Amino acid sequence: MNEVASTERALILAPHGRDATVACALLGEVGIAAHACPDLPALCTALEEGAGLLILAEEAVRTADLQGLVAWIGAQPPWSDLPVILLTLRGDGAERTPEAARLTELLGNVTFVERPFHPTTLVSVVRTCLRGRRRQYEARARLVERERLLADLADERARFETLVEHLPVGVNLMDRNGRTILSNPAFRRFLPDCVIPSRRPDGEETWIGYDEQGRSLSRDRFPGACALRGETVSGIEFVHHPAGGEPVWTRVSGVPVRDATGKPAGALTVIVDISDQKAAQEALQRLTATLESKVQERTRELAATLDQLRDEIRDRERAEEQLRQTQKLETLGQLTGGVAHDFNNLLMAILGNLELLRKRLPADPTTERLFDGAMQGARRGATLTQRLLAFARRQDLQPQAVDLAGLLDGMKTLLERSVGPRVVIRIDARPATVPALIDPNQLELAILNLAVNARDSMPDGGTLTVTVDEAPVPVASGLPPGSYPYVSVRDTGTGMDEATLARAIEPFFSTKGIGKGTGLGLSMVHGLAVQSGGAFRLSSVPGQGTLVELWLPKATTPAQAAELPPAPAADVSPAVVLVVDDDALIAMSTVDMLADLGHTVLEAGSGVEALELLRSGQTVDLLLTDYAMPGMTGVELAQVARAMVPDLPVLLATGYADLPEGVVADLPRLAKPYTQHQLAVATAKLLAETARTSAHAEPSGGLHLEPQTGIHR
Known part of the structure; x- marks a missing residue:
């Protein structure tokens, strides 16, 4: 209900009989909003929302507790006098019934309507009451506007008085007879009695003014006297000689104040102390002789400011270059991630079909050699896609709490074999370092990549130092402040210049010869650190070596012992497997x-x-x-399928790691590209778990037909 409807509606209290229904219907026919209240408390509640009048049946209020209603009526603002129509029985008017007189006293603005009444009578009385109520609203609006105007006027007067009081110049407002109406402290500092100089006996002695030609002014040409005659005078300089004080230079102006007819009704005089200005002019003249030295000093200051500005511009250019590098890496990551995902699908089909084809061809040394070459090439492609996905931060990670010192101790022999005898390996691992939350296999691969890069940068041998510790993270890392575990790899090799360092983590960028590297080692390490929620820092000095730091997130649980290698696929009974993939090539291979x-x-x-x-x-x-299918993803399909078949085991095949968090926590995943053996292990594990679960369940009594081996499309 809008505001107008609520403030002009009729609230009706007639709980007995049909009076409320009839009254609502009559008023509704003439367009007057009406609301019937079931009891007196409901009426009081409705009053808070607004009402134009009340229609009360006498029998509903005669014996009721009217305290709440009377309190509301008594609390009305001065402009409000809510009309009340009291429906009485014939002959129950105020002049005949003491009870009616009591209600009039309590309710105030009461109009009696005897029942039965003609509909026109009720409508007429209601309209009359509403007209009176509208006049009350108009009076309220006028009162509000009047109060607003008075408040605005008071605010304006207060602001004007405050402004005048705090003006740094002297202001004096006079009537037409020269008597002061208003002055401020700055004016009274010159003239405590507020009598203008032209009306003082000693005015020409204590206030000496000069015209534009430098001649002394007579008192009748003083600005105050001229303004009282209706003339405007501005900027006349006077030397004021106060009693017992030093002379003061002033600038005096006079402006006439006119009435509505345009005749002079007074004047406004303004006195400005210009002693400081005069002193500044004298100082300026004295400074003219030394202007050259000041100019030179200012020139030196400007040169220093210019140097500072150049430094700031260089800092900004470096920041912009870092931003461009970050954006470039992000774009490259999106591109390489998409390419790697598509390449994964192609490798999936190649590996799967090669494995099946090997089983169907006769044993032959030449054929075996060709097959081995094809499989090695496909596996190298799989390794390449994993590095691309690592750079794009889309590789499939299995983060867990890892004891960094223990992991490094287990890698020592592998590192020594990888870097060769000419490189001395030093491992500095603090055992008390907190566990890191990281995929241990990917971290081992990252450290191994860094060690191989360090070996290649030290062709004549050198020292490789691998450090594990915990320390406050550098501000430049972009991580929240705090202490983090980290792994650093430092070499004493040839190092990198700034141009090489700027491109070091770009995919496929390499300073090695053709065929000696893919250019994805540092890219993979960088992607692993960022995808794991940590940071990657790279620094290098030509001729001194390179330092790589991996800052890793803390684990909230203790480090676990290394897991045993997965068991071979268990023998399971043939099963019915539903394969869903939008890529026909992948689906066919699987x-x-x-x-x-x-x-x-x-x-x-x-x-x-x-x-x-x-x-x-x-x-x-x-x-x-x-996972990635148009229309419905594999996660969404699994959710709907499990709603239909709650115990249905689901295996999610994907080359991505950035799946929605929390949705697939209970879904086992098979990383692409996978071999037939990996597929067999994953499916056998799920089917075996399902069989064990079913063995503990009660027999269903239903029939399950033994499936026939084959393919159904």
């Missing part, structure tokens, strides 16, 4: 590998198609789905 393992394979090209198979009642023992 389906063929599963079929070769003895499973019955169903194939779907999308999440919607897979759900249709499940709804059809088709038995499915395992769901193997790709």
